[in-house]
Amino acid sequence: MAMRKVxxxxxxxxxxxxxxxxTGKELSYxxxxxxxDYCDLTLxxxxxxxxxxxxxxxxxVHMKGEYLSDxxxxxxxPYTRCYVGGGTGVFAPIHGWxxxxxxxxxICLVVCEEKMSSCQPHPQGAFLTxxxxxxxxxxxxxxxxxFAMEMNRYMHTYGLKKEDIALVSVKNKRNAADxxxxxxxxANITLQDVLNSEVLAWPVQRLDVSPVTDGAVxxxxxxxxxxxxxxxxxxxxxxxxxxxDTAYWTNRDLCYPRYVEKAARMAYEMAGxxxxxxxxxxxxxxxxxxxKELHHLEGLMLFDRGKAPEATALGITQxxxxxxxxxxxxxxxxxxxxxxAGLMKVAELFWQLRGEAGARQVPGQPRRGVAxxxxxxxxxxxxxxxxx
Amino acid sequence: xxVKIDKFPGVYLHESDFEQGRVLYNTWDPQAQYAWDAGIAIxxxxxxxxxxxxxxxxxxxxxxxxxxxxxxxxxxxRPMDDWVNLPxxxxxxxxxxxYVTWDMQYLTEPQIPxxxxxxxxxxxxxxxxxxxxxxxxxxxxxxxVQAVWKPEEERTGSILDxxxxxxx
Numbered sequence: 001m002a003m004r005k006v007x008x009x010x011x012x013x014x015x016x017x018x019x020x021x022x023t024g025k026e027l028s029y030x031x032x033x034x035x036x037d038y039c040d041l042t043l044x045x046x047x048x049x050x051x052x053x054x055x056x057x058x059x060x061v062h063m064k065g066e067y068l069s070d071x072x073x074x075x076x077x078p079y080t081r082c083y084v085g086g087g088t089g090v091f092a093p094i095h096g097w098x099x100x101x102x103x104x105x106x107i108c109l110v111v112c113e114e115k116m117s118s119c120q121p122h123p124q125g126a127f128l129t130x131x132x133x134x135x136x137x138x139x140x141x142x143x144x145x146x147f148a149m150e151m152n153r154y155m156h157t158y159g160l161k162k163e164d165i166a167l168v169s170v171k172n173k174r175n176a177a178d179x180x181x182x183x184x185x186x187a188n189i190t191l192q193d194v195l196n197s198e199v200l201a202w203p204v205q206r207l208d209v210s211p212v213t214d215g216a217v218x219x220x221x222x223x224x225x226x227x228x229x230x231x232x233x234x235x236x237x238x239x240x241x242x243x244x245d246t247a248y249w250t251n252r253d254l255c256y257p258r259y260v261e262k263a264a265r266m267a268y269e270m271a272g273x274x275x276x277x278x279x280x281x282x283x284x285x286x287x288x289x290x291x292k293e294l295h296h297l298e299g300l301m302l303f304d305r306g307k308a309p310e311a312t313a314l315g316i317t318q319x320x321x322x323x324x325x326x327x328x329x330x331x332x333x334x335x336x337x338x339x340x341a342g343l344m345k346v347a348e349l350f351w352q353l354r355g356e357a358g359a360r361q362v363p364g365q366p367r368r369g370v371a372x373x374x375x376x377x378x379x380x381x382x383x384x385x386x387x388x
Numbered sequence: 389x390x391v392k393i394d395k396f397p398g399v400y401l402h403e404s405d406f407e408q409g410r411v412l413y414n415t416w417d418p419q420a421q422y423a424w425d426a427g428i429a430i431x432x433x434x435x436x437x438x439x440x441x442x443x444x445x446x447x448x449x450x451x452x453x454x455x456x457x458x459x460x461x462x463x464x465x466r467p468m469d470d471w472v473n474l475p476x477x478x479x480x481x482x483x484x485x486x487y488v489t490w491d492m493q494y495l496t497e498p499q500i501p502x503x504x505x506x507x508x509x510x511x512x513x514x515x516x517x518x519x520x521x522x523x524x525x526x527x528x529x530x531x532x533v534q535a536v537w538k539p540e541e542e543r544t545g546s547i548l549d550x551x552x553x554x555x556x
Contacts, residue, residue, distance in 0.1 A: 018400065018401075020400070021399035027397075030397035030398070038390075124490045128490055134426055134434070135456050139547065141501060142488070142489060144488065145486060145501040145516075148484030149502070152482045152529070153482035156482065181396055181398070200488050201485065202484060203484070204484070214398075250513065251513040356392060
């Protein structure tokens with residue numbers, strides 16, 4: 001296939017907050033404007049716009065992609081909104097990538113926004129319809145059930161303790177203390193704080209979960225000939241992958257995310273990665289729950305199955321470790337405005353690989369990173385590999 | 389965030405902003421109602437539940453026997469071949485002790501959702517249901533359980549015709 005090289009040339013981001021004064025449109029505008037200013041582009045120069053945002057029911061707005069379109073700079077441009085649940089934040093730049101890689105457009109603005117706080121009394125209400133309406137919903141399930149059951153299965157399969165998993169939450173919330181946009185950064189949090197937090201749905205406790213958040217993130221993607229002209233150090237999208245597993249979630253073993261592995265294999269093959277553990281220098285796996293970071297590191301084949309907790313305990317995944325994981329602070333620390341949280345991970349790779357992440361900078365001039373998001377009924381994996 | 393930028397948009401609203409009337413907002417309560425048709429496969433599943441039977445389906449090409457039933461095999465993309473009567477017993481594959489409702493109201497007694505691998509399925513696959521008649525502290529993965537059915541006259545053709553699963 002003749003595909004063009006595509007680079008990220010600019011990024012912008014709002015603060016991640018529990019409830020923002022700004023509307024979704026205003027958040028989208030702020031992030032988009034910052035991303036364009038970053039690479040000295042005006043909206044006139046943008047050929048197409050991609051928007052990623054989670055369920056309409058969060059906002060109570062039908063087709064909220066259209067509602068948010070002016071904030072994303074989309075009027076009178078080719079515009080699409082994509083939505084693959086929690087995987088949207090990493091899928092949106094993939095969607096933008098194929099717009100540009102195909103040769104159809106030279107510059108694509110990718111915007112992800114989420115305003116979860118609008119949904120009352122709690123945005124979990126918007127997720128109740130995720131369950132099968134006839135065979136599951138009569139049981140009155142809530143969203144925490146499936147994650148708690150997946151976590152329990154993971155712990156049981158590999159003989160893990162809560163302590164092994166809670167270390168992820170400690171690491172990410174500490175990392176986020178260095179992120180100026182973070183909601184839950186805490187440089188002093190301890191393992192005991194996480195283990196003593198209230199039990200929501202055992203084994204899930206309060207500090208094992210990422211918070212309800214409002215926020216927006218935007219990226220500018222450009223074709224190679226444009227990127228080299230307007231950017232001193234373009235960060236290339238070297239590989240992309242996505243994959244969906246069955247919605248019969250009780251019919252598969254929850255201890256391993258096979259769909260993440262399949263998405264990763266697709267992305268690695270495109271990027272020419274044969275030994276991910278040597279060739280990837282930073283990982284930003286999706287971490288809405290602490291066990292998910294571990295689960296996804298294994299799915300991304302960066303650690304053997306069941307071994308990511310041990311690597312975490314050894315400090316390998318710390319910012320100054322052999323494989324820094326979620327140096328941004330992740331969803332557990334920076335916050336989890338669903339689609340925006342996934343795109344924040346790609347933006348973090350952009351800043352890290354350019355060497356301008358400041359206090360969060362991973363040492364040793366990292367040259368390649370992987371970002372991944374996940375969602376739906378624990379069944380979708382989206383993966384992007386970025387490199388210098 | 390990059391070191392090249394030092395001012396970030398996004399205004400954090402606090403509870404006090406609402407209590408003291410510093411911000412304006414608007415509310416709406418949607419009224420949405422639905423009637424879902426059970427379909428061919430789940431329709432039969434529900435009518436069998438009403439009779440007090442648990443049934444699955446089998447695909448002779450991939451040789452799987454699965455539950456909940458489906459009209460077509462999603463792997464082989466062809467119609468399922470046979471209906472299979474399954475016992476109402478199984479093994480706890482995973483579970484949670486849930487102390488909150490969806491809107492974060494606290495429960496003193498936990499709900500115990502579980503994935504229960506149903507005996508007779510190949511490879512072993514499960515359904516989601518609740519556990520009951522059990523001390524939450526004693527629930528464990530691998531526990532053998534059996535369906536507790538509602539009395540025949542109370543069954544309506546619903547997954548709730550099984551009240552819950554209890555230890556054998």
